[in-house]
Amino acid sequence: MPVYQLFDEIFFPDPSYAREDGLLAIGGDLSVDRLLMAYMKGIFPWFEDDEQILWWSPDPRFVLKLEDFKIPESLERTVRKHKFTVSFDTAFQQVIRHCATINRKGEFGTWITPGMERAYIALHEEGFAHSVEAFDGKKLVGGLYGVSIGRAFFGESMFHVEPDASKVALYHLVKRLQRWRFLFIDSQIETDHMKGYGTTHISRDAYLKLLEEALRFDTHGGKWTNC
Numbered sequence: 524m525p526v527y528q529l530f531d532e533i534f535f536p537d538p539s540y541a542r543e544d545g546l547l548a549i550g551g552d553l554s555v556d557r558l559l560m561a562y563m564k565g566i567f568p569w570f571e572d573d574e575q576i577l578w579w580s581p582d583p584r585f586v587l588k589l590e591d592f593k594i595p596e597s598l599e600r601t602v603r604k605h606k607f608t609v610s611f612d613t614a615f616q617q618v619i620r621h622c623a624t625i626n627r628k629g630e631f632g633t634w635i636t637p638g639m640e641r642a643y644i645a646l647h648e649e650g651f652a653h654s655v656e657a658f659d660g661k662k663l664v665g666g667l668y669g670v671s672i673g674r675a676f677f678g679e680s681m682f683h684v685e686p687d688a689s690k691v692a693l694y695h696l697v698k699r700l701q702r703w704r705f706l707f708i709d710s711q712i713e714t715d716h717m718k719g720y721g722t723t724h725i726s727r728d729a730y731l732k733l734l735e736e737a738l739r740f741d742t743h744g745g746k747w748t749n750c
Contacts, residue, residue, distance in 0.1 A: 545581030553642035
């Protein structure tokens with residue numbers, strides 16, 4: 524399969540044209556309009572700082588259907604202890620900065636480039652990207668961020684500097700999304716962070732049908748701080 528070159532026009536080829544590894548296109552920009560179109564077509568950017576922008580649509584996809592969420596007993600005990608104070612959209616820039624700079628076991632560097640940071644901060648300011656923060660006192664010790672369109676949440680990254688902090692943030696995100704009748708959290712590719720909660724691999728075709736259903740609903744835009 525060829526890799527499509529993107530230019531100034533905001534356009535993406537059909538995800539079915541992606542290579543076996545999921546790479547679909549290269550180039551373009553990280554404008555709000557292009558990012559929103561990408562997510563709505565089942566596509567996301569993922570690249571390193573010295574590369575052109577790479578756009579992916581993997582098959583299969585790692586997805587947590589909200590109805591299938593399973594909370595491990597150890598996490599349930601942690602949540603009941605109320606060790607962390609959890610908030611939404613109160614520290615988006617700090618969360619994405621931590622995600623970009625935190626040391627991860629077995630990983631070198633980061634795919635959250637300065638350009639990606641600016642792009643997702645712009646999405647946040649437009650009401651489409653959201654963060655969940657876990658505080659220990661006044662210290663930010665964990666969190667996550669992602670993009671929300673319709674009744675779909677596209678998880679981007681999470682971090683913790685205290686054990687279980689990001690897991691507690693995820694728990695509170697899931698509970699809010701369930702209350703709002705969201706259909707799924709898209710983890711894009713398999714990660715250790717998202718294993719064990721009911722997350723499963725589904726085919727690209729199944730994912731796109733699920734996404735189409737989620738996009739029939741209005742978006743919970745704006746800040747989620749007091750929702």
